Amino acid sequence: MLGRLATSVSHDIRNSLGAVLLHVEVLEEEFREPSPESQSVIAESLTEVQTQLARLEELVQNYLSLARVAQLDTTPQDLGTTLQAWAKEWQALTTAQGVTLQLTGIADCGVVTIHESTLRRVLLNLVQNALDAMPQGGTLTVTGHGTATHVQLQIHDTGSGIPTEQLPRIFEPLYTTKPEGTGLGLYIVREIVAAHGGRSQWTVW
Numbered sequence: 001m002l003g004r005l006a007t008s009v010s011h012d013i014r015n016s017l018g019a020v021l022l023h024v025e026v027l028e029e030e031f032r033e034p035s036p037e038s039q040s041v042i043a044e045s046l047t048e049v050q051t052q053l054a055r056l057e058e059l060v061q062n063y064l065s066l067a068r069v070a071q072l073d074t075t076p077q078d079l080g081t082t083l084q085a086w087a088k089e090w091q092a093l094t095t096a097q098g099v100t101l102q103l104t105g106i107a108d109c110g111v112v113t114i115h116e117s118t119l120r121r122v123l124l125n126l127v128q129n130a131l132d133a134m135p136q137g138g139t140l141t142v143t144g145h146g147t148a149t150h151v152q153l154q155i156h157d158t159g160s161g162i163p164t165e166q167l168p169r170i171f172e173p174l175y176t177t178k179p180e181g182t183g184l185g186l187y188i189v190r191e192i193v194a195a196h197g198g199r200s201q202w203t204v205w
Contacts, residue, residue, distance in 0.1 A: 012059055016052040023048050062184045065121040069195045072115040079109035079151060083142065086120055090127050098137030099130075109144040109151050118192045125185040126155040133159025167202055 023045040030038045030045075083106050094101040123142075130140050138158035145152045162170060166177055173187040190200045 013056060016056045016059070019052045020049050023052075059184075061121065062125070062188055065118050066184070066188050066191060068115070068118055069191050072118065072195050074113045074115045074196070076111050076113050077116065079112040079114070079146075080107045080144065082114075082116065083109070083123070083144065083153075086123060087142065090124070093127070093131060094140060097131055097134065099134055100139045102139060102141045104141060104143045106142065106144040109146040109153075112151050114196060115192075119196065122189045122192045123153075123155070125189050129185060130155060130157035130159060133157055133161065162202070170202060171200065 026045045027042060027049075030042050035041070084103065087101060087103055091101060127140065134140070134157055140158075141154075141156045143154040143156065145154075162177060170177070170186050171190040173184070186200075193200045
């Protein structure tokens with residue numbers, strides 16, 4: 001499976017690198033021989049370069065998270081405190097898109113044995129999926145509920161949702177419903193959660 005994913009990731013990396021190189025050439029030409037439209041062309045090219053570099057970073061981090069699943073070194077942590085710290089990082093993403101971020105019941109999650117960086121990748125992937133579903137804004141709610149033996153985390157958004165017929169396949173590797181998707185995001189969520197002894201479930205509200 002890692003081999004299949006490596007092939008897919010390398011294809012996406014080449015595509016993004018190709019786009020970056022193309023726009024670098026455009027920038028070089030505009031700096032060498034400015035045109036009346038140079039300002040707008042340069043701005044568009046820089047935006048595209050930033051977009052593709054962010055995509056590359058996401059691809060690499062997703063793949064590295066999956067590669068680490070086989071050997072997770074977990075430590076006990078206060079999950080509520082950890083989630084609040086992550087939420088501060090997400091705030092810039094949600095605010096920029098007009099999305100309200102809400103945390104509910106997080107303080108009561110208690111101490112949980114986790115691998116912090118991979119679990120952070122789980123939540124970040126889910127947050128990014130939620131933002132993709134709310135391009136015009138909305139509400140993103142992270143809810144926590146802890147018992148003596150289990151912790152349940154829910155990510156709920158007010159976005160467009162996924163068609164019912166596609167739900168059985170959303171955790172499959174390399175399956176995506178997005179034109180620019182890699183098919184890694186939710187698969188990685190499932191694998192990391194399973195490596196922590198948990199399970200993932202998608203619910204239509």
